[in-house]
Amino acid sequence: MFETLLVSTGIVALAEIGDKTQLLALLLAARYxxxxxxxxxxxxxxxxxxxxxxxxxxxxxxLLSESTLLWLLAASFLAVAAWTLVPDKLDDDGQIAVKHGPFIATVIAFFIAEMGDKTQVATVMLAAQFEYFWMVIGGTTIGMLLANAPVVLVGNFAAERLPLKLIRTLAATGFLAFALYCAWQAFSL
Structure with a gap:
């Protein structure tokens, strides 16, 4: 059970580094x-x-057999590994609607920004892999907060000093390892 929480937290925290939602957190922190x-x-x-x-x-x-699910997970982790290497940018030149206060603006902007994002894809994959549904949600949420709360609290100082290329490479390597592990398990069936 705790493995589910820890793996979910780690995967999302690493995938979130340099992601558009992290850039959004920085933008909201600077704005509000x-x-x-x-x-x-x-x-x-x-x-x-x-x-x-x-x-x-x-x-x-x-819906899927264990073997099919493992192959699908391996392919998905491989795709996320490649996706992690590409830095994200905010759409619309970083502009967000700021009619409402910081809480409402953040809820709306983050929910929309996460649609189809690599951390959302990772959450789908993790929930398909692990039986502890709530631990996946808890872990992925903790991972998001671990990556974004410091950006909000520290602002530009931390964001400019982080070696984002190295962190993205390490995260991609982690996803590649998960892909290989899932493929190895599929072959073992």
């Missing part, structure tokens, strides 16, 4: 300068988004 409502908004948006993603992953696991 109110870290608590922004972090609370990230929490709510991530819980909602990753609940939907984990639900999809759980349903996929019920």
């Amino acid at each position: 300068r109110k870290p608590i409502p922004i972090i609370a908004g990230i929490l709510i948006a991530t819980l909602a988004n990753h609940f939907l993603a984990a639900s999809l992953g759980h349903q996929i696991a019920q």
Whole structure:
């Protein structure tokens, strides 16, 4: 059970480094300068988004054979490994609607930004792989907060000093290892 939580946390925390939602967190922190409502908004948006993603992953696991699921997971982890190497950018020149306060703006912006994002795809895969549904949601949410809360709290100082290329390479290597492990398990069946 704790393996599910730890793997989910680690995968999402690494995948989130340099992601568009991390850039969004930096933008919101610079715009509003109110870290608590922004972090609370990230929490709510991530819980909602990753609940939907984990639900999809759980349903996929019920429909496919173990071998098919393992091959699908291996291919998905391989795709996410490659995707992780490509730096994200915010769409629309980094502009977000700021009519509402920091909490509402963060919930809406983060929920939308996570749709189809690599961390959402990772959540689908993790929920398909692990039987502990709530641990996947908890772990992926913790991973999002581990990657984004420091950006909100520290702002530009930390973001400019992180070796993002090295971190993306390490994260991609982790996803590649998961892909190889799933393929090895599929061959073993």
